[in-house]
Amino acid sequence: xxxxxxxxxxxxxxxxxxxxxxxxxxxxxxxxxxxxxxxxxxxxxxxxxxxxxxxxxxxxxxxxxxxxxxxxxxxxxxxxxxxxxxxxxxxxxxxxxxxxxxxxxxxxxxxxxxxxxxxxxxxxxxxxxxxxxxxxxxxxxxxxxxxxxxxxxxxxxxxxxxxxxxxxxxxxxxxxxxxxxxxxxxxxxxxxxxxxxxxxxxxxxxxxxxxxxxxxxxxxxxxxxxxxxxxxxxxxxxxxxxxxxxxxxxxxxxxxxxxxxxxxxxxxxxxxxxxxxxxxxxxxxxxxx
Amino acid sequence: xxxxxxxxxxxxxxxxxxxxxxxxxxxxxxxxxxxxxxxxxxxxxxxxxxxxxxxxxxxxxxxxxxxxxxxxxxxxxxxxxxxxxxxxxxxxxxxxxxxxxxxxxxxxxxxxxxxxxxxxxxxxxxxxxxxxxxxxxxxxxxxxxxxxxxxxxxxxxxxxxxxxxxxxxxxxxxxxxxxxxxxxxxxxxxxxxxxxxxxxxxxxxxxxxxxxxxxxxxxxxxxxxxxxxxxxxxxxxxxxxxxxxxxxxxxxxxxxxxxxxxxxxxxxxxxxxxxxxxxxxxxxxxxxxxxxxxxxxxxxxxxxxxxxxxxxxxxxxxxxxxxxxxxxxxxxxxxxxxxxxxxxxxxxxxxxxxxxxxxxxxxxxxxxxxxxx
Numbered sequence: 001x002x003x004x005x006x007x008x009x010x011x012x013x014x015x016x017x018x019x020x021x022x023x024x025x026x027x028x029x030x031x032x033x034x035x036x037x038x039x040x041x042x043x044x045x046x047x048x049x050x051x052x053x054x055x056x057x058x059x060x061x062x063x064x065x066x067x068x069x070x071x072x073x074x075x076x077x078x079x080x081x082x083x084x085x086x087x088x089x090x091x092x093x094x095x096x097x098x099x100x101x102x103x104x105x106x107x108x109x110x111x112x113x114x115x116x117x118x119x120x121x122x123x124x125x126x127x128x129x130x131x132x133x134x135x136x137x138x139x140x141x142x143x144x145x146x147x148x149x150x151x152x153x154x155x156x157x158x159x160x161x162x163x164x165x166x167x168x169x170x171x172x173x174x175x176x177x178x179x180x181x182x183x184x185x186x187x188x189x190x191x192x193x194x195x196x197x198x199x200x201x202x203x204x205x206x207x208x209x210x211x212x213x214x215x216x217x218x219x220x221x222x223x224x225x226x227x228x229x230x231x232x233x234x235x236x237x238x239x240x241x242x243x244x245x246x247x248x249x250x251x252x253x254x255x256x257x258x259x260x261x262x263x264x265x266x267x268x269x270x271x272x273x274x275x276x277x278x279x280x281x282x283x284x285x286x287x288x289x
Numbered sequence: 290x291x292x293x294x295x296x297x298x299x300x301x302x303x304x305x306x307x308x309x310x311x312x313x314x315x316x317x318x319x320x321x322x323x324x325x326x327x328x329x330x331x332x333x334x335x336x337x338x339x340x341x342x343x344x345x346x347x348x349x350x351x352x353x354x355x356x357x358x359x360x361x362x363x364x365x366x367x368x369x370x371x372x373x374x375x376x377x378x379x380x381x382x383x384x385x386x387x388x389x390x391x392x393x394x395x396x397x398x399x400x401x402x403x404x405x406x407x408x409x410x411x412x413x414x415x416x417x418x419x420x421x422x423x424x425x426x427x428x429x430x431x432x433x434x435x436x437x438x439x440x441x442x443x444x445x446x447x448x449x450x451x452x453x454x455x456x457x458x459x460x461x462x463x464x465x466x467x468x469x470x471x472x473x474x475x476x477x478x479x480x481x482x483x484x485x486x487x488x489x490x491x492x493x494x495x496x497x498x499x500x501x502x503x504x505x506x507x508x509x510x511x512x513x514x515x516x517x518x519x520x521x522x523x524x525x526x527x528x529x530x531x532x533x534x535x536x537x538x539x540x541x542x543x544x545x546x547x548x549x550x551x552x553x554x555x556x557x558x559x560x561x562x563x564x565x566x567x568x569x570x571x572x573x574x575x576x577x578x579x580x581x582x583x584x585x586x587x588x589x590x591x592x593x594x595x596x597x598x599x600x601x602x603x604x605x606x607x608x609x610x611x612x613x614x615x616x617x618x619x620x621x622x623x624x625x626x627x628x629x630x631x632x633x634x635x636x637x638x639x640x641x642x643x644x645x646x647x648x649x650x651x652x653x654x655x656x657x658x659x660x661x662x
Binding site: 084 | 296297366368369371372373375478479480610614619621622623624625626627630631632633634639640641646649
């Protein structure tokens with residue numbers, strides 16, 4: 001790097017140029033083969049494995065000086081790990097950060113897709129703990145890679161069928177498996193299945209990084225993403241029947257908050273930006289009246 | 290009011306402050322210096338360099354200091370630094386036969402060419418706490434004497450034990466992975482693991498692997514989970530020269546010297562159809578004085594060769610994917626500890642799901658009540 005870097009002794013955005021190039025190549029391959037897990041030479045990062053190293057490497061390989069970065073964990077900008085990752089890129093890349101979904105050019109996320117619809121040109125980077133959707137059915141990577149090559153996804157359908165036989169419904173509430181462009185079975189990372197419809201034909205580029213497992217995969221903009229289901233048991237999201245106690249939203253994902261030790265609960269939006277924006281609008285509306 | 294989701298930033302800053310204070314401890318006690326750690330905690334430094342995959346005693350000592358003595362954390366720190374370093378070449382194959390030996394033992398021959406040299410080892414100490422070390426001034430003379438003697442390398446050349454058995458073809462020839470100069474060596478820090486893994490890749494993964502994990506796996510082979518009848522053919526410790534061929538020169542130059550521990554296991558092999566019985570090898574190599582690691586590595590290396598040697602693969606130590614995917618403590622500690630991160634959203638989804646299933650269960654239970662009675 002010839003130009004000054006924000007953190008002395010380290011490259012811009014931490015990773016060296018060759019590593020970034022290697023990751024960008026993996027990204028291009030991932031975009032070319034939607035849903036396919038591309039092995040990549042994942043590096044050790046100064047944050048622990050399992051805490052977002054895959055997402056961080058994607059972000060580091062993508063982030064430019066003009067980017068605006070948003071980092072969320074559980075939908076919130078102020079959870080500790082989101083704060084820590086955002087601070088990492090402020091420190092190593094000196095980029096502008098935001099909590100506003102629509103202002104961000106790059107959003108790194110753990111376990112959620114923002115409620116505010118994404119726009120063309122935005123990139124959503126997911127942190128992925130276990131990229132392999134077949135892992136719980138087959139522990140061996142050599143075998144699951146073969147299953148993907150042959151599109152041998154019967155065992156997954158059998159598992160879902162057995163859930164229905166046993167529980168009356170598919171007992172998968174997050175990391176709900178999807179088919180991408182009718183070819184590759186893919187894990188959307190542990191987002192709640194509530195978020196699955198947002199994967200489908202999203203105008204944003206969605207990239208998934210698994211650092212410890214050394215895989216990158218992608219859903220290019222406007223791709224078909226179908227959540228697995230059966231004709232007589234179509235994929236659906238049960239309404240939770242609550243409203244956010246802060247902004248009143250009934251159609252966002254709500255977290256249950258325990259209020260006291262008598263079991264009193266309240267429900268609040270997991271997406272803090274969405275919730276805050278709604279509250280601001282409500283206040284403005286009231287002020288106007 | 291609901292406040293638990295805010296304040297993450299301040300909480301982190303406060304935690305870092307507390308960590309700094311906890312690391313320093315009582316300010317009335319003098320601060321540990323890097324030089325002290327490097328000189329007096331040498332085995333910790335060696336382990337951190339080994340599993341951190343970086344030979345740099347100063348940085349390893351710094352990592353140990355910064356990690357408050359937590360070696361896995363120190364390994365993590367060193368790895369995170371190592372990953373930023375440029376690669377400017379690959380060294381020539383290290384010639385351990387030409388090692389300036391400080392310790393060298395064989396368990397398969399009473400005497401060997403070059404002799405048995407115990408060197409600085411805990412092996413035959415009685416593990417009695419030496420209370421004289423409590424008094425810092427007291428042990429001074431002894432320590433100086435010990436370190437002076439430890440530094441004395443054994444002068445005469447010592448051929449490897451393998452060479453002794455080679456004459457009768459009793460020991461298998463070194464495999465492809467030992468082919469030497471010119472052969473491209475796999476590097477899992479640059480390319481993700483692929484299976485089946487070559488022996489070079491396996492050895493690299495084992496060299497970086499957690500000592501405790503490999504110790505337990507090696508031990509399990511001794512207890513019947515993939516037994517391969519190991520003998521310590523030879524363990525040697527000492528310094529070797531590192532040579533490199535710079536592109537612009539085209540011939541090797543010595544760039545320095547490092548300390549290594551090497552273990553050559555000799556294992557039984559029943560033979561195969563059309564092949565007379567022959568001893569097989571397991572190999573371990575580690576930075577510094579890291580004998581337990583080198584031995585564990587050699588046991589597991591041999592166990593992982595089961596498939597190549599046509600042996601049944603039924604013990605965990607023989608299972609390549611199991612061993613290689615779980616040996617790295619930086620990966621393992623990260624993923625285990627990520628469970629501390631919030632999982633509100635997933636747990637919320639599970640709550641909703643369990644409630645829904647329970648509701649359905651209650652309904653159907655109600656239906657079946659008459660039949661049960």
